[in-house]
Amino acid sequence: MKRWMWLALAAVVVVGAGVSLVALPAEQEWTTSSPEAMAAFEAAMEARFKLYREDEMRHLQRAAELDPDFVLANLWAIRTMFDKDEEAANAAWDKVLETDASKLTPRERFYVERSRLIRAERWEEIDPLLDKYLADFPNDPYIVYEKADQHWKRHEFVEAEPLYRRLVEIAPNWVIAYNQLGYINMSKGRFAEAEERFKSYRFIAPDQANPHDSLGELFIAVGRNDEAEESFEAAIEIKPDFWAAYNHIALLKSYNGDIEGAREVLDRAKTVGIPDGWLAEMDCLVQYKGLQDSGSWQEILELSKTSKCVEKSSLNWMKRITHLAACEVGDWDTALEIERAGEKQLAEMESKGSEIGTRYLDMTRATIEHLRGVRLALQGDYDEAVERLRAADELMTYIEAPSAIFKLENRMILAELLLAGGRDADAHGLLAKIRSVNPLWVAEFQDTGFKRLGLERG
Secondary structure, eight states: OOHHHIIIIITOOOOOSSOOOSSOSOSOOSOOSOHHHHHHHHHHHHHHHTTOHHHHHHHHHHHHHHOTTOHHHHHHHGGGGTTTOHHHHHHHHHHHHTSOGGGSOHHHHHHHHHHHHHHTTOGGGHHHHHHHHHHHOTTOHHHHHHHHHHHHHTTOHHHHHHHHHHHHHHOTTOTHHHHHHHHHHHHTTOHHHHHHHHHHHHHHOTTSHHHHHHHHHHHHHHTOHHHHHHHHHHHHHHOTTOHHHHHHHHHHHHTTTOHHHHHHHHHHHHTTTOOHHHHHHHHHHHHHHHHHHTTOHHHHHHHHTTOGGGOSSSOOHHHHHHHHHHHHTTOHHHHHHHHHHHHHHHHHHHHTGGGGOHHHHHHHHHHHHHHHHHHHHHTTOHHHHHHHHHHHHHHOOOOSHHHHHHHHHHHHHHHHHHHHTTOHHHHHHHHHHHHHHOHHHHHHHHHTTSOSSOOOOO
């Protein structure tokens, strides 16, 4: 079993503890004979509710230790094993699936059966299983969230939005719904509504880090940088090891030319136990972004030959910067190699079907179109480059800060292309749209003479 299968579907539910439930599947929500294990499990659920992932896993492991027969604690704790020993994780997974599900609550049976389908790669049976359970227990917030999350991963926000609204109605303490509604509004460019949702989230849960972090992401998208940093720092003050906030401050500073400031944030993060994987990813971004800002294209290409920053199969920030460097120096073979690797990755993702999620497929497609557009622009084929960047824009949304930054960057390169091709009216129409989202970026773009790639007017 591939590790991505587990991460994609088996343990993605975000839940809350201590909420008032209506029409539950059973009076007993979880099956354990140990009060101590139940207390640890409830602590895990509270941590999950706050998006404190490491705390959640620690409590789940403790619950499983206190009651080795606690099925859901064991099932969800397996997630931590995949990074260390995939073979052992799969063996533990198989052992959990040997459970006599008849002794479990209906909700627990759902999670075990869904996990069984994932393990067997019977993807086409998962949706009917979820729909049946939702029909039987329409007011169970766990399953309402699962259904909403299913649509979320597929980028089906029209279907997801009413489910998150319903979650707020049937379980008001599940404030994570406000978070998801805020991001849906961001994805649609409804920034005022997104801000209202995130501020409601913050008002209801001011002592949690994530509401402040999510609001900061919105502020990045719309160019309110001081407010963004203040919001991220508020998240860190509440929970000093909340890695997402450090990540977002480093991202903010990197894209505003403050590379030294970004490095200082990462140095802070290293002192509070941030997961190594996230630190490494942000270290890479800061390093590559600094080289991009100084136009050190050849140094980027040399670095990419030995750096672990570009080893991943995904088209991450560093591969995009490496592709740009190749195009800037006319190394078309390297640029095409990166594009073809992306196309291969996309084909592999498409072969896996709906379990990957439309959102991730669309972002991969958008990135490939963006890379093609950049290469064609610097090769002088402005008309075709415009089409490729427009195709990328259609696939992109403003959901979350990294996506918003990428969409804005793609649009500004498109505006530069339109100007270079003598299509001034189209360019200024596009700039007006960008300005309506993030006037700061447009002002800075204008100060450069509307240059991102350095194109000459045709």
